Amino acid sequence: MNIVTVRDYRALSGMAAGIIASQVNRKPNCVLGLATGSTPIGTYENLVDMFREGVVDFSKVTTFNLDEYCGLDEENPQSYHYFMREHLFGHVNVPEDGVHIPNGMAADVEKECGEYDEAIKRAGGIDLQLLGIGHNGHIGFNEPDDVFHDNTGMVRLTPSTIEANKRFFDRVEDVPKTAVSMGIGTIMAAREVLVLAGPDKAEIVEKLREESCSPRVPASILRYHPRCTLLFATAK
Numbered sequence: 001m002n003i004v005t006v007r008d009y010r011a012l013s014g015m016a017a018g019i020i021a022s023q024v025n026r027k028p029n030c031v032l033g034l035a036t037g038s039t040p041i042g043t044y045e046n047l048v049d050m051f052r053e054g055v056v057d058f059s060k061v062t063t064f065n066l067d068e069y070c071g072l073d074e075e076n077p078q079s080y081h082y083f084m085r086e087h088l089f090g091h092v093n094v095p096e097d098g099v100h101i102p103n104g105m106a107a108d109v110e111k112e113c114g115e116y117d118e119a120i121k122r123a124g125g126i127d128l129q130l131l132g133i134g135h136n137g138h139i140g141f142n143e144p145d146d147v148f149h150d151n152t153g154m155v156r157l158t159p160s161t162i163e164a165n166k167r168f169f170d171r172v173e174d175v176p177k178t179a180v181s182m183g184i185g186t187i188m189a190a191r192e193v194l195v196l197a198g199p200d201k202a203e204i205v206e207k208l209r210e211e212s213c214s215p216r217v218p219a220s221i222l223r224y225h226p227r228c229t230l231l232f233a234t235a236k
C-alpha cells in the first residue's frame with residue numbers, strides 16, 4: 001500500500017477527484033466502486049465541478065457502492081442511496097441503470113448479496129474502488145473480526161461504528177445495527193484501490209504503516225493489494 005501524505009482535506013479531495021476523472025477519461029466505460037461517509041464528500045464536489053466544466057463525462061460509467069444500512073429505504077436521508085444522490089448522482093450523468101447500491105431493504109438479503117457480487121463480475125469487475133476507513137480500520141462495513149469475509153453480505157455494526165455514525169442520526173438508537181457490505185474479497189478484486197483518510201484517522205493510518213495483516217484491522221489486508229494508494233490529509 002502506497003501511503004501518500006497530503007497537506008489538507010482540500011488537497012486530498014482535489015487529488016482523489018483527479019485520479020477518478022483520469023480513470024474515467026482513460027476508460028469511459030469503466031466500473032467505479034464508490035464510498036460514502038464524510039471523507040469522500042469533497043472528492044464528489046470536485047467531480048461535480050469537473051463534470052460541469054466538461055472535464056469528465058460519466059455517460060458510459062457503471063458504479064457499485066460499497067454498502068448500505070439495513071432497514072433504511074432510498075428516501076431516508078440517512079441512507080447511502082440518498083447520500084449518493086445528494087452528493088454525486090443527482091449532479092452528474094451516470095446513467096440510472098449503471099448505478100448499483102446494495103438494497104438494505106431486501107426481503108432475502110443473502111440472495112441480494114450473491115446477486116450483487118454476480119453483477120460486479122458481469123460488469124467486468126471494478127476498475128477503481130474508492131474507500132473511506134473507519135477509526136477501527138473497517139472498510140465498507142467490514143468490521144474487525146476473527147476472519148476476513150470474502151463476499152458481499154450482511155454485517156453487524158460494532159458499538160464503535162454505531163457511536164461514530166450517530167452524528168448523522170437524531171438519536172443513537174436510530175442508527176441501524178446491521179448493514180449490507182461488499183466483502184473484503186470483492187474489494188480486493190478491484191484492479192485499483194484508492195483509500196481516503198482525513199486527519200481524524202491519524203491513529204489508524206499509523207497502525208496500517210506498522211501492523212501486519214489481521215482481520216482485527218480489516219484495512220490491513222490492503223497491503224497485499226498490488227495497486228492501492230492511501231491519501232492521508234494531515235490537516236482539515
Ligand code: GLP
Nearest residue numbers: 036037038039132133134140141
Ligand atoms: C461508514 C462507512 C464507511 C466509511 C466510514 C468512515 O462506516 N460505511 O464506508 O469509510 O463510515 O466514514 P467517515 O469518512 O465519515 O469517517
